[in-house]
Amino acid sequence: MNLIRYKKAEKAQMAVMTEDLAIYDLSFSDFQEIDARASAREMSIHSFIKEQIQDQLPINKKISDLELLIPIETEEVWAAGVTYQKSRMARNYESSHQELNNETCYDKVYHAERPEIFLKSTRKRTLGPNQQLYLRNDSNWQVPEPELGLVINHQAKIVGYIIGNDLSCRDIEGENPLYLPQAKVWKGSCSIGPSIRLVETVENPYDLTITCRIYRKNELVFNQSSSTSQLKRKFDELVSYLVKNNELFDGVVLLSGTAIVPPDDFTLQDDDHIEIEIPEIGTLTNAVKMMVEQAAHC
Structure with a gap:
């Protein structure tokens, strides 16, 4: 499972790419927020994301179609x-x-x-x-x-x-x-x-x-x-x-x-x-x- 960040409607969009290369948008714009939300619930990021996308459909795009951004804006x-x-x-x-x-x-x-x-x-x-x-x-x-x-x-x-x-x-x-x-x-x-x-x-x-x-x-x-x-x-x-x-x-x-x-x-x-x-x-x-x-x- 890979986290990516791409440009969507001129904004940063976090997404996850699963092993079958399907891409699911997440309701977050940066990695640190995902980590904070997972930590607050005492969950691993992996488990937290699986829960987030369990009832979701993937986007109709491949990773090559996306304008990738730096995946984490680290200090x-x-x-x-x-x-x-x-x-x-x-x-x-x-x-x-x-x-x-x-x-x-x-x-x-x-x-x-x-x-x-x-x-x-x-x-x-x-x-x-x-x-x-x-x-x-x-x-x-x-x-x-x-x-x-x-x-x-x-x-x-x-x-x-x-x-x-x-x-x-x-x-x-x-x-x-x-x-x-x-x-x-x-x-x-x-x-x-x-x-x-x-x-x-x-x-x-x-x-x-x-x-x-x-x-x-x-x-x-x-x-x-x-x-x-x-x-x-x-x-x-x-x-x-x-x-x-x-x-x-x-x-x-x-x-x-x-x-x-x-x-x-x-x-x-x-x-x-x-x-x-x-x-x-x-x-x-x-x-x-x-x-x-x-x-x-x-």
Whole structure:
């Protein structure tokens, strides 16, 4: 069961898509209201929605007919780093000149008790399916980072899964790990979508296939898959560190890391199209455009 959000009569409409691809409109415009209503009745979101649509007919449209919106307008998107061996190796390559006694900071965080967790995006910076992302104009080595995202409610409970695209500047971070915020956070550097897969309907979240495809002038230039089975840390562990001494907004998203890294000689270019697919959730598609320098507002 997947929750989607689409434009209907110029307004946001929440809906649910069942396993047979039937779509049922819900009497809500955002995910947080659904979660709040389900919590008030001490029900899971899955049970609550099943009750909502039990006497309802599906709409006469397919998902391809709808103008999908970002499925959750989250106040914050957080991200975990170096949670896969592939990510550890890539981050070490970026910062090979920073090695100390043959062990980098990325080796240390990969093995450490405390995971790396950082703020990736805010509500106004986070985009949805089919929206245009941006490339930094002061970086020469930029890549997507396809990730499984965890949708977390105010009770620190994982209630759903979503796809995330964590655009990253490998050269900026490789120059100095303290540049991580600039390598990760800028206008249009994060997208999530296209749906939220409810946690109760996923048999094993550590057995999901993630595929990333990049098209340049309609030609496929990158195609790689990985599995969440390669993840070093458990989702509950990541969430437990996110909430420590922290204020948790309802419907926050935590990206769980990536095991897909394009070749070291690859960088995104103007008008590239990125597709990130997790079959249980759908395909998140975004084009990228180089940022045009703007005057600062004081």
